[in-house]
Amino acid sequence: DTAVSQTPKYLVTQMGNDKSIKCEQNLGHDTMYWYKQDSKKFLKIMFSYNNKELIINETVPNRFSPKSPDKAHLNLHINSLELGDSAVYFCASSQEFRGSYNEQFFGPGTRLTVL
Amino acid sequence: GQNIDQPTEMTATEGAIVQINCTYQTSGFNGLFWYQQHAGEAPTFLSYNVLDGLEEKGRFSSFLSRSKGYSYLLLKELQMKDSASYLCAVYNTNAGKSTFGDGTTLTVKP
Numbered sequence: 308d309t310a311v312s313q314t315p316k317y318l319v320t321q322m323g324n325d326k327s328i329k330c331e332q333n334l335g336h337d338t339m340y341w342y343k344q345d346s347k348k349f350l351k352i353m354f355s356y357n358n359k360e361l362i363i364n365e366t367v368p369n370r371f372s373p374k375s376p377d378k379a380h381l382n383l384h385i386n387s388l389e390l391g392d393s394a395v396y397f398c399a400s401s402q403e404f405r406g407s408y409n410e411q412f413f414g415p416g417t418r419l420t421v422l
Numbered sequence: 423g424q425n426i427d428q429p430t431e432m433t434a435t436e437g438a439i440v441q442i443n444c445t446y447q448t449s450g451f452n453g454l455f456w457y458q459q460h461a462g463e464a465p466t467f468l469s470y471n472v473l474d475g476l477e478e479k480g481r482f483s484s485f486l487s488r489s490k491g492y493s494y495l496l497l498k499e500l501q502m503k504d505s506a507s508y509l510c511a512v513y514n515t516n517a518g519k520s521t522f523g524d525g526t527t528l529t530v531k532p
Contacts, residue, residue, distance in 0.1 A: 329484050338518075340519075343526070347524070348459075348507055348524070348527070349522075349524050349525075350465070350509060350522045350524075350525070352519055352520075352521070352522075353520065357518075362518055363517075363518065363519055381465060397464060397465070404518050405515050405516070405518045407452070407515070408453070408454065409452075409453065409455070409513045409515075409519075409520055410467050410470065411455075411465075411467070411520065412467075413464035413465050413466070414461070414464060415456070415464050416463075416464055
C-alpha cells in the first residue's frame, strides 16, 4: 500500500497553462505539505495544511493555490505556468501539527517541466 | 530564521566510513532529522535526534550537540547503494515545520 501518492508523476506543459497536481495519504496523518525541489536539489517548503486548514504559506506566488478537500488530500493548482516553475514537487505528511515529533513521509514527486 | 549548513558533495570508498556534518543556527529547535534521497526518488527518513548524544541504527548513526548547533551522520561499511543525497532538517515545533539543509551528495566509489 502506498502511504503518500501523487499524480501525475511527470507533467510537461507550455508556459501560460494552468495545471494541477494531486496528493493523497492513507496514513491517517493530520498535516500535509507541498515542497518544491529545484534543479540544485534544494528542498523548500511551500505550504502546510493541518486538518484541511492552511497553516504555512511560505511567500509563494499567488499563482499557486493549494486545496485540501479533506485531511487525506492536498492538491496544488498552478495558474499561468512560468519557466521557473520547472521543478520536482513533493507532497508530504506528518502525524500532527506542532507535535513533539515531525517525521515526514514523502510522496514520489511530480516532475514538472514548463516549455 | 533558520540557517543550516552541510557540505555540498562528498566522495568515499566502498567499505569505508564517512561522516556528514550539519551545523545550524535556529530561532527554535525541537529536533533534528536526517533523510536519505536517491536520485529521482523521494526523501526517506533515516534518523531523529532530540537529545545530545549518539543514536545508532545499524550501519548508520547520528550525533547531536544542541549547545554547538551541530549534528553529524555517520555511515559505516559503505555500500554502493549508499550513494545518495543526505538532507539534514531542523524541526521547530512553534513554527510547525522542518527546515531542510541543501543536502550533501555522497558518491561511493568501488
